[in-house]
Amino acid sequence: MAALLAAFTLGSLTASGIADLAWAQAAKGASGLPLPRFVSLKSKSVNLRVGPSVDYAVSWRYLKPGVPVEIIQEYDNWRRVRDADGTEGWVNQALLSGARTALAAPWMRGKGQGVLVNMRREPQSNANIVARIEPGVMLHIGECTGEWCKAEAQGAEGWIVQTEIWGAYPGEAFK
Template sequence: MTNSRFFATVLLMLAWTSAGAADFRSVGAPSVVLYDAPSVKGAKRYVAPRGMPVEIVARYGDWVKVRDADGELAWTESKGLSARRNVVVKALSARVRAAPDDHAAILMTADKGVLLELSDPQAGEWVRVRHQDGIAGFVRAAEIWGI
């Protein structure tokens, strides 16, 4: 490996690891294509629907490498993502409660895979969310992905 290639690799690795906090976004376009490389000439992996949360793990020009809730990595154009934050239920069933307390009233139960809008990005043990039907409440952070 040449010295310039070695230093470029080291710089790229540092850029990936120095990001600090996770950078989550949601698909903002009606859908986006996820590729195996940062190019429309890459192999298409799958189509991500509007609202799907993704974690940005790397940037390359107008492209971002993202991780989905299943841990799969793929590339997409950054223009298709939105700063609006959604989370996805990863537990079999998550209870959305009226207050951040296990004894608070249950407002709704969300099955695995249901999208919820993140109302407050300050996540602790409980996260404030809102369902597309307008129901707003709190869910345990351990039961969702995207924070």
């Protein structure tokens, strides 16, 4: 019985390792970069299309550079993206940038006055507040620790709790 249990456990670990490897491979797009991932819009006018080609209709037009979007699929030179409101469509990769931006708590827009995101001097919950950011304000992200992101918005610079932005995954660290 013990030998059977050991064989089952070893088999489970091996299958789990294979599944993890398959997931890691499946989590990369045709570009070799991970999916999903956050990027930003490079141009001040970007068409969001219903399919991966200029032959497809434009469903939305973004008119501001730097808007964060999440790449969820790749096809040739086209990227299927999702914005903070959940709108999805296809954008040519030439119109996307690896520069990291984020939106301050976009899910809190319209929740009333006084709903603000604190930007702090240091990545600590008891650090001095340097700015109070309205939900939906765009931030330029310099780095994230997995818990905090160093951000700049409208001349203010400081640290924001990572779970209070849309543009970096919880636990994601980068410089």
